[in-house]
Amino acid sequence: MRKLLFIVLAALPLTLMAGSPKTVTLDVQNMTCALCPVTVKNSLEKVAGVRNVKVDFDSKTATVAFDPDKTKPAALTKSTTEAGYPSTIRK
Ligand SMILES: [Cu+2]
Known part of the structure; x- marks a missing residue:
């Protein structure tokens, strides 16, 4: 039980540090x-x-907040493209 608590506490800072979106x-x-x-x-x-x-329909853009540890922009454009809406990342 004590050990479990220790693991939870030790893991906490990691979750907080996980990539900002x-x-x-x-x-x-x-x-x-x-x-x-x-x-x-x-x-x-x-x-x-x-x-x-x-x-945004008027400007034909999508603004996406994502966790860089879990996905990358290429996966986003791929997903819209597969749905029939090819997209490119605005630089
Ligand atoms: Cu439509």
Whole structure:
């Protein structure tokens, strides 16, 4: 029991230190109607490590906050592309 407590306490700082989220903006193609952003958002939220997605239909962009330890921007563009919306990372 004591040992378990020690393990929990020892692991705590690691969780706190785990990569702070990064944010990228994607330029998304093929969004032609009001429902498209929903599909794009869903496809991005499926990716493990994604924390928050905001899709803007007017500017045809998706802003994605993600955990860099769990995923990378290439996985995000791949996911929207597979959903039918090729995207590129805005630099
Ligand atoms: Cu649509």
